[in-house]
Amino acid sequence: MDVLRARWNNLYKDRLPSLAKARDPVQKRWPVYLDHCFARIVLDNAVGKNRPWTAVVKAPAVKHMTSAQLEAAIELAEKIATGQDDLAELNEQSLRLRGKKRKVASMEGSAASSTKKQRTAPTISAYFVPSPSTPNVKPWVTDTAAVEPVADVERPDLQITMAAQIQRIADSSLTPFRKQTLTLLCEIPPGRYSTYQAMSDHMTKTSHKTCARAVGSAMRNNPFAPEVPCHRILAADGSLGGFGGHWGENGKFAQKKHDLLHDEGVRFDSQGRVKDKWRA
Known part of the structure; x- marks a missing residue:
């Protein structure tokens, strides 16, 4: 489990944000570039599937996911990192699961919650x-x-x-x-x-x-x-x-x-x- 957790942490905290900030061509578009945004997208699609991941696993996810859930998250994150899956489409799916419109994604980077x-x-x-x-x-x-x-x-x-x-x-x-x-x-x-x-x-x-x-x-x-x-x-x-x-x-x-x-x-x-x- 520790090895799986370390791989997951590395993927969503370091590797994916680094690729996004570099605008790596593995993705046609990088709609997000912060670690918690990548965690949301991957976990919603790999763990939550038809609902937000928080309805399936207690937070923090890395401590409460099963081995199978960690492996599924790692697999999807790897596919994003290598361009096998479209990040923009996965992001749209995640937002739909949460009942949010597309423009809400652009607000994820606000410096602090605001009215x-x-x-x-x-x-x-x-x-x-x-x-x-x-x-x-x-x-x-x-x-x-x-x-x-x-x-x-x-x-x-x-x-x-x-x-x-x-x-x-x-x-x-x-x-x-x-x-x-x-x-x-x-x-x-x-x-x-x-x-x-x-x-x-x-x-x-x-x-x-x-x-x-x-x-x-x-x-x-x-x-x-x-x-x-x-x-x-x-x-x-x-x-x-x-x-x-x-x-x-x-x-x-x-x-x-x-x-x-x-x-x-x-x-x-x-x-x-x-x-x-x-x-x-």
Whole structure:
């Protein structure tokens, strides 16, 4: 059983997400790229079959599946990894079993659970402009010239510092995705900020598809904070977001994030939303 569990963990936690992030051609389309999404798809189809896997096996599945169920999950995951089964079709089947429409799958990567109102709120900050994928979202800043980086003009010392941080990231053993995400942070000057969704939109437009949840995970595991400024990333609605692995105003390190932003000139209102639309 231990061998089977190890194989299953490797497949859905490492191998499949790695293939997805690399956009490996074994699949025509990678509709998901997070480990829990792969687990859902595989377990719904291999274990649940005609219903969600949670109706068949207690969570966590890896501890409660039988040998036969583990083998079935491993077999299907291997077929996905080698292109023998279509991931997109399996994903659609999984969503149908759960009574969800296709667009719900795109929400699986949200940085945190949010209300319907929050999903339609501005998803950009003052720094990253909206991508074509969010044409109906009213940007907080319409003058793109106003958000050009100023470090090279007003703070040459900052430019040097950020160059050093970028080199630290490049020399690290982090995954390419985490390196890219953390490097983007170095483009955000003090007193400015972005959001998890804005960064994911920007990366989806310029490099490869990602989501706010994946960006949030990279922020949570930033080994170079606060020099690499993950504290400059806020929630889509302008609230504090996460810091140090905890979320929101009640998070363990919320005050530290507030202090860092306050020192840089970023202010929040009585509702916990950032006051300024952007700061030079």
